[in-house]
Amino acid sequence: MLRQLENLYSINVSRLEKSVIRELLKLTQKSEIISFAGGLPSPETFPVSQIADLIKDVVTKDGLGALQYGPTEGDPRLINEIMKFLKDDGIRFKSENILITSASQQALDLVGKVFLNRNNLVIVGRPSYIGALSAFKSYSAKFVGVDLDEEGMRIDLLKEKLHQMRLEADLPKFIYVIPDFQNPAGVTLSLSRRKTLLELAREYQILIVEDTPYRSLRYVGDHLPSLYQLDNGEGYVVSIFTFSKILSPGLRLGWILANSKLIDKFVVAKQAMDLCTSPFNQAIAYTYCHRGLLKKHVEEIIVLYKKKRMVMLEALEKFMPKHPDIHWTKPDGGLFLWVQLPKTFDVDDMFYQAVKEEVAYVVGTGFYTDDSGKNAMRLNFSYPSEEDIIEGIRRLAKVIAKNL
Numbered sequence: 326m327l328r329q330l331e332n333l334y335s336i337n338v339s340r341l342e343k344s345v346i347r348e349l350l351k352l353t354q355k356s357e358i359i360s361f362a363g364g365l366p367s368p369e370t371f372p373v374s375q376i377a378d379l380i381k382d383v384v385t386k387d388g389l390g391a392l393q394y395g396p397t398e399g400d401p402r403l404i405n406e407i408m409k410f411l412k413d414d415g416i417r418f419k420s421e422n423i424l425i426t427s428a429s430q431q432a433l434d435l436v437g438k439v440f441l442n443r444n445n446l447v448i449v450g451r452p453s454y455i456g457a458l459s460a461f462k463s464y465s466a467k468f469v470g471v472d473l474d475e476e477g478m479r480i481d482l483l484k485e486k487l488h489q490m491r492l493e494a495d496l497p498k499f500i501y502v503i504p505d506f507q508n509p510a511g512v513t514l515s516l517s518r519r520k521t522l523l524e525l526a527r528e529y530q531i532l533i534v535e536d537t538p539y540r541s542l543r544y545v546g547d548h549l550p551s552l553y554q555l556d557n558g559e560g561y562v563v564s565i566f567t568f569s570k571i572l573s574p575g576l577r578l579g580w581i582l583a584n585s586k587l588i589d590k591f592v593v594a595k596q597a598m599d600l601c602t603s604p605f606n607q608a609i610a611y612t613y614c615h616r617g618l619l620k621k622h623v624e625e626i627i628v629l630y631k632k633k634r635m636v637m638l639e640a641l642e643k644f645m646p647k648h649p650d651i652h653w654t655k656p657d658g659g660l661f662l663w664v665q666l667p668k669t670f671d672v673d674d675m676f677y678q679a680v681k682e683e684v685a686y687v688v689g690t691g692f693y694t695d696d697s698g699k700n701a702m703r704l705n706f707s708y709p710s711e712e713d714i715i716e717g718i719r720r721l722a723k724v725i726a727k728n729l
């Protein structure tokens with residue numbers, strides 16, 4: 326039996342800890358529990374029969390290609406479909422600016438691999454997506470958090486931080502943002518902040534990593550240009566997209582848009598990871614898009630989630646205790662909203678009470694790189710049914726009222 330395995334781990338890996346969130350979520354496996362905890366799309370959106378039908382076609386018509394290795398950059402046919410899809414979003418790019426990835430989590434890891442040395446600084450929102458924090462942590466990055474408000478990352482605070490960092494001659498490698506319907510807070514970066522963010526990137530000569538899994542899922546308000554679009558090819562933005570929330574996370578398909586030089590680096594880094602993203606899954610996604618199904622599908626998802634979002638907001642209004650320090654965000658899109666509780670709350674402790682009442686949420690603490698988030702929680706509205714949303718919020722409000 327191998328002893329002292331710990332001595333064999335790399336420094337980067339030995340710093341990684343088991344996710345507290347995952348441990349807590351194990352308690353929510355029972356079917357009676359109404360869970361607002363996952364980040365999952367609703368399975369009722371998965372186009373199962375269409376996919377079954379087109380898989381047959383992929384295998385019979387394109388089997389030899391789909392079962393073979395493919396180019397690291399991605400299937401050119403899928404890239405062509407993505408070009409058409411993003412054109413409607415106002416985003417234009419050339420084939421040298423894209424790399425197909427095994428969903429956006431791999432893209433985040435690639436960003437870490439390409440840019441981060443030990444103790445390099447990364448600016449992140451407070452709170453921020455836990456999977457990105459883990460990806461960057463695995464390259465021993467250090468985080469500088471910038472608070473969010475209803476308009477996304479506080480650019481005034483970001484300016485101050487950057488100024489200070491320049492004085493200390495320790496500028497960050499990049500700023501990580503989720504501009505549209507942020508995970509976990511549900512807030513959207515305003516247009517004026519997007520523009521100032523780009524100005525700052527130019528002034529300080531640093532990159533912006535824009536993560537956009539929820540971008541197509543807008544339910545209210547006006548569409549805003551992506552940072553990639555606003556950058557207009559200057560090369561300050563690395564933009565990450567995924568099929569996970571608009572088609573299926575099981576396909577594990579996403580893509581990076583960036584300056585062509587950077588794409589070359591990502592390609593080399595990806596080759597060392599998995600050679601290429603599954604050509605079979607790319608062929609499925611290509612066929613799905615080529616048949617004109619994606620746009621219609623996204624429109625249908627929007628109708629479903631828009632309703633669920635409304636049901637959750639109405640249930641919160643109805644059941645939550647009225648208290649000046651209890652409030653929540655009203656996201657214009659995406660899958661989540663963020664509930665802020667009085668400072669006296671400890672959502673980690675309260676989680677066990679919630680599970681007893683058969684309702685679950687994600688503790689706010691998981692989304693911070695410091696000890697914050699004890700009095701905040703993330704609620705997902707895409708996965709539970711409308712009836713479960715109402716009943717679950719009623720149960721959660723009862724638990725919160727007990728702790729006031």
Ligand SMILES: Cc1ncc(COP(=O)(O)O)c(C=O)c1O
Binds near residue numbers: 428429431567568
């Ligand atoms: C902001 C953000 N980035 C990346 C991901 C990873 O998604 P995937 O790897 O399925 O594309 C998620 C998943 O919830 C997310 O919320």
